[in-house]
Amino acid sequence: MAAMHDFKAELFKALGHPTRLRILELLSTGEKTVSELQIALEIEASSVSQQLSIMRSRQLLDARKNGTKVFYTVRDPLIGNLLSIARQIFENQVTNMNSMLEAERDLD
Amino acid sequence: MAAMHDFKAELFKALGHPTRLRILELLSTGEKTVSELQIALEIEASSVSQQLSIMRSRQLLDARKNGTKVFYTVRDPLIGNLLSIARQIFENQVTNMNSMLEAERDLD
DNA sequence: TCCATATCTATTAATATTCACATATTCGAC
């Protein structure tokens, strides 16, 4: 089904940016306002908003407005699983590279 | 750690394209040659090669050459987990939308 | 009402990605 591939592609594209990953990580411990994120990320508030709006449009985040502040949360906890599996894939690659280096050292 | 976010971003970017997702799906049942993929995908052989080379450079795929053919495999089975979690996220969104529609219907 | 704060949106230049097409390369058969 093409729709499924397109959905997944959009989802992964939304995750394909370091700042957005940092935001998701910060939100993994609970909801945060834009300014809290902005201080933690040390980038312009409008840049934070831009990235948030990308993830909102892809349905990754929920926004709750209270007064002048907007609190963001990760909509689906499975997003956290994606991030932790990505970390595991990274660790596997490091492990593989280490084994290759050792195997090479044994040849000397 | 910035390196981790960058790695993950590159990984997710590599997954952020419908054709590449279709390739990974085809490879999930075992290794395939470029021409097998090309026939299944119904796109130019050189386009298949382009997408394969992107995933190879991100370490997602392994290539094994035999004669004039090249057999590709998914390097880390965890990639399959990423895809199936993405599917679950899709299903959750559909479920949510259905509940919202029902809730709205009850108001009429 | 006026002001300051918080957030969002619009714009634009720089950069990256995609897609299609043309050209290379590699290998086996003859």
Next chain:
DNA sequence: GTCGAATATGTGAATATTAATAGATATGGA
């Protein structure tokens, strides 16, 4: 060696994304 098949790489135009800036909107308090 030459041919054809399989795969890879190079190129360039169209499109998308990024990042920075400026401007707009909304809210609560003086």
